[in-house]
Amino acid sequence: MKPALASLYQAIELRQPIPPLLIGERMNANGSKRFRDRLLADDWAGCVEIGVEQEKRGAHVLDVCVAYAGRDEKHDMLELVRRLAGTVKLPLMIDSTTPEVIEAALQIYPGRCIVNSINLEDGGAYLRRVCALLKKYGAAAVALTIHKGGMAMQAPEKIATARQILDIACGEFGMRPQDLLFDALTFTIGAGDETLRDSALQTLEGIRGIKAALPGVGCVLGLSNISFGLAPASRKILNSVFLHEAVLAGLDAAIVDAGSILPLAKIDVADRETCHNLLFDKHTDADKKPLTLFIEHFQAKAGTTPEKANADAEAKKPAEIALTDRIIEGSKEGLEDLLEILMRRMPPVEIINRILIPAMREVGELFGRGELLLPFVLQSAEAMKRAVTLLEPHMPAVQEGHATKILLATVQGDVHDIGKNLVDIILTNNGYKVFNLGIKVPAEVIIEKARELKPDLIGLSGLLVKSALVMKESMRQYREAALGAPILLGGAALTRKFVALDCAPDYDHPVVYCADAFAGLQAVRDFEAGKLRSTTFDTAGAAPLKPGLKNLEIDRNQPVPAPPFLGFRHVRDIPLAEVFPYVNTEALFRGRWGYRRAKLTAEDYEKILAEKVRPLYARLQHDSVSEGLLQPQAAYGYFRCFARDDEVVVRDGQNEYVFGFPRQGAPPHLCIADFFKTEAEGGDIAGFFVVTIGAQLGERTQKLFESNQYHDYLMLHGFGTEVTDALAEYWHAVMRHELGIAGSEPATKAGFVTQDYQGSRYGFGYPACPDLGAQLPVFALLKPDALGITLTENMQMVPEFTTSAIVAHHPQAKYFAV
Amino acid sequence: MTEQKLQKFICTNCGYVYDPANGDVMSHVPPGTAFEHLPEGWVCPVCYVTTDQFDPVD
Secondary structure, three states, X not given: OXXXXXXXXXXXXXXXXXXXXXXXXXXXXXXXXXXXXXXXXXXXXXXXXHHHHHHHOOOOEEEEEOOOOOOOHHHHHHHHHHXXXXXXXXXXXXXXXOHHHHHHHHHHOOOEOEEEEEOOOOOOHHXXXXXXXXXXXXXXXXXXXXXXXXXXXXXXHHHHHHHHHHHHHHHHOOOOHHHEEEEOOOOOOOOOOHHHOOHHHHHHHHHHHHHHHOOOOEEEXXXXXXXXXXXXXXXXXXXXXXXXXXXXXXXXXXEEOHHHOOOHHHOOHHHHHHHHHHHOOOOOOOOOOXXXXXXXXXXXXXXXXXXXXXXXXXXXXXXXXXXXXXXXXXXXXXXXXXXXXXHOOOOHHHHHHHHHHHHHHHHHHHHHOOOOOHHHHHHHHHHHHHHXXXXXXXXXXXXXXXXXXXXEEEEOOOOOOXXXXXXXXXXXXXXXXXXXXXXXXXXXXXXXHHXXXXXXXXXXXXXXXXXXXXXXXXXXXHHHOOOOOOEEEEOOOOOHHHHHHHHHHHOOOOEEEOOOHHHHHHHHHHXXXXXXXXXXXXXXXXXXXXXXOOOOOOXXXXXXXXXXXXXXXXXXXXXXXXXXXXXXXXXXXXXXXXOOOOOOOHHHHHHHHHHHHHHHHHHHHHHHHHOOOOOXXXXXXXXXXXXXXXXXXXXXXXXXXXXXXXXXXXXXXXOXXXXXXXXXXXXXXXXXXXXXXXXXXXXXXXXXXXOOOHHHHHHHHHHHHHHHHHHHHHHHHHHHHHHOOOOOOOOOHHHHHOOOOOOEEEEOOEOOEOOHHHHHHHHHHHOHHHHOOEXXXXXXXXXXXXXXXXXXXXXXXXXXXX | OOOXXXXXXXXXXXXXXXXXXXXEHHHOXXXXXXXXXXXXXOEOOOOOXXXXXXXXXX
């Protein structure tokens, strides 16, 4: 019986009467940006469409590869296989290296699949596991000639590896040789790597040898690897000529972009010959290598035959402009090829200085004018990072050194690193050298590192109110240490006024307030231009903020609600479906993610929200649930208490805890203690909570930052921040219900922002109670340690996405700042 | 005479909406004050960020 694959609709023979069998490669999350974008947007119809297109372009089988970091591969595979099975007539190639995914796909596919791939990389355990599945579900397979020592490079090694795989698959599992397609592996001959000079020959020999030594088996190749690193137009021709040669050697199937294969007849003789010389490593010129001749031949051609170049508009675009466009669009597609072309014309450092950095400057300007939103800026930075990473191996190491150097740190006692890391991303990808010291960095360490690394500027960050004070207090230390470098300050609690009046006077070099990462970039540029000056604030021009405010009369006769219990309780497994509705999407989209409307019309902004932002939010909700990234938990309780001047004294059994709160220096002179009754008034009830979404999401964001996935990093981090906030909002509502004071709950989300409910909650480290020391008694009262929440020596809660608060029931209790 | 409706602005940090029709009584900003005409030093009454963190909203 002839070996064949089948879909619901038709059978396709593995050995085509006119070889090769074409396997469409465009449904690959790692190889095709178009497919990946649709997959990431859960645009299943769009994914299927890519399958249909390949069918039209002449593919016989469709490869499906959905493995992508951060996605649930099994879920995606099943979703797509299910849809493709009903829509596309072609049988599928299940492309995965996870046995569970392979099995799940084989179980639901209504036909006969081929699995891509098996190999001997781990010595046989994986091979045996997958062979058992292949036999059980009757599937065919692609077998890569990879053994324990790595990928087989030479023909004899390829043949020997294929034999070992055959012995196991057929000998132990009873598979038929004709259901195995061996891939003798293709390596690029386009990158100038000397060790790969004859790799095309070895592959062709491998195919011949496998077909001769192992009767009945087939051979397949991932074709386009051969020309990796070459210009797109010439790649197409080289791929086609190579495919022709491979078929002559006995190839049965090829994994390709089906529409991009040219019939040999359409390739002119000179092109064919140039390709042959490169493939077979034939030296026809005493001075020039086949690769050099190949590149020159196709470059000259691109210049002289405009009709050819026209066929591929992208190839025709000058590489400089194409590269600039890639950076501004934030696209990594084809970067390798563009850089390869440019490196033949100029040294890598010129590419960086003349093309990449000006492109990033343009990105910064577009952002500054409100024409480019932060998430897109980060995609540009990712493309920039990728380009520089590709260029680095080609650059002499000594060329570093004259870039301006910036030392960055989040100050002592503060764990918030998103702002600092954004500055790192923006500066690094504008060509500056950044030393990122991380979080909770004491002034002493900053001084020590500054002496060692000799940065041109120092950037300090911190989100907490306390951090602003830390910055102010350490200015003198920096002056005494004679650091000699300007200091840039950034963080949520800082203002221009505070930096100008409280920080700058205590330091002997410029101290500059930076409202965002681009203000930091501007400051570095001002420094280079010799015009960086300390931030100033005109006190005369600023009217007193709230003139004539009177002291607020706090109603002392407010009844004390009855708490449902006294002491603490722990709640695990809080349903996320209860929490998500409390997410402040305005703050998430516009603030955390940077999708601001700015100068867009209401319609254009709505379009972005509908097409990009809300789908992203939905995807993050879905993925974080399915991957278990969120584990919302709460430790909370109610305790007897009374106010004593500016303190609230809390009683828990025999223990007494004193919370001191600051009072406003100006009218209305509020203090949190005002909202609780004194002992003489009969005492009161205080609520406390600590809520967390667990450690997983924080670990994931860390990984994304480390792997330069800036965009996904910011999105997931912002999501985590707002879900934590939503959890606090939700739990506060739960406590109002338990206290029986939930009679007037807000009807809209905006109502939660303005606290249109009874009472308030005050987070420690925030404006009304900046003292983080209060975390100690909160932990003593609620014992959140049992939920895996701990305190650092600087009173920061771990995991990162955790928040705590004191809950006041008094109707006049609302947010205020001291 | 037609009275032109003044643009509302939302705080991108916390979601508070400044509606010129209401002003900001707590900060002694009278109703009818356009966002552009808020006094120097005015900050979000909920989370205290400055006006450059605001975004137009309908």
